[in-house]
Amino acid sequence: MNRVLFASLLGDRKMATAICGAALLHLGCTAAGHFGWSCPILSASGVPCPGCGLSRATLALLRGEVRHALTLHAFAPVLLGALTLLFAAAVLGPEARQRLSEIIRKIEMRTRITAWMLLALLAYWTLRLALDGRQFIALVT
Amino acid sequence: MPILAKLVGLASLVPFIIVLIKLFQQKGVLHGILGILCALYTFIWGWINANTLNIKNVMILWTVLIIAGAVLNIMFASSALTTPQLVP
Numbered sequence: 001m002n003r004v005l006f007a008s009l010l011g012d013r014k015m016a017t018a019i020c021g022a023a024l025l026h027l028g029c030t031a032a033g034h035f036g037w038s039c040p041i042l043s044a045s046g047v048p049c050p051g052c053g054l055s056r057a058t059l060a061l062l063r064g065e066v067r068h069a070l071t072l073h074a075f076a077p078v079l080l081g082a083l084t085l086l087f088a089a090a091v092l093g094p095e096a097r098q099r100l101s102e103i104i105r106k107i108e109m110r111t112r113i114t115a116w117m118l119l120a121l122l123a124y125w126t127l128r129l130a131l132d133g134r135q136f137i138a139l140v141t
Numbered sequence: 142m143p144i145l146a147k148l149v150g151l152a153s154l155v156p157f158i159i160v161l162i163k164l165f166q167q168k169g170v171l172h173g174i175l176g177i178l179c180a181l182y183t184f185i186w187g188w189i190n191a192n193t194l195n196i197k198n199v200m201i202l203w204t205v206l207i208i209a210g211a212v213l214n215i216m217f218a219s220s221a222l223t224t225p226q227l228v229p
């Protein structure tokens with residue numbers, strides 16, 4: 001399995017800008033109470049995907065409501081950190097962006113942190129569904 | 142109205158899966174898993190690579206379905222708010 005994921009996103013300015021723009025638009029719509037991006041898995045099956053609830057959790061985190069944010073989704077701080085790095089990659093010049101991408105690439109190669117994070121997110125989602133699925137669905141829908 | 146929104150939601154799963162398969166093929170397992178966990182990433186990646194992968198029609202269909210779903214949800218939400226409640 002390829003170990004590098006996040007560094008490749010950071011190294012691609014077009015992708016970093018598009019992700020940041022879409023995330024800001026979606027967070028803005030969610031904050032304003034409008035309908036933002038709807039998850040295709042949730043809208044088709046009624047079962048939230050592992051990322052469902054992250055937007056509201058991130059917004060709660062930005063408002064300083066840490067406990068509420070972590071109740072909604074424990075990965076909100078991770079997403080906020082990732083978005084901050086992507087925003088930096090979008091606004092930095094080519095050299096600085098490459099340097100940032102290279103630093104993250106080394107960390108990913110050494111620790112496989114992105115793969116572990118994705119696995120942890122899957123495990124977290126499975127546990128939430130298995131332990132209290134009904135409450136989890138009610139919380140994020 | 143909710144049935145129609147559900148149908149649109151189900152239909153949007155088709156372009157999502159098509160783009161997801163392309164994502165797995167082009168970028169590998171890790172990007173593919175990210176694409177499952179965050180459909181917004183799949184959507185953005187699909188549009189960025191729409192011309193090179195020849196999936197522009199799929200992306201247009203997905204975008205139309207997303208907009209239709211959002212419009213239906215807004216219409217359903219506003220009709221739910223304006224419908225007078227029956228008081229016994």
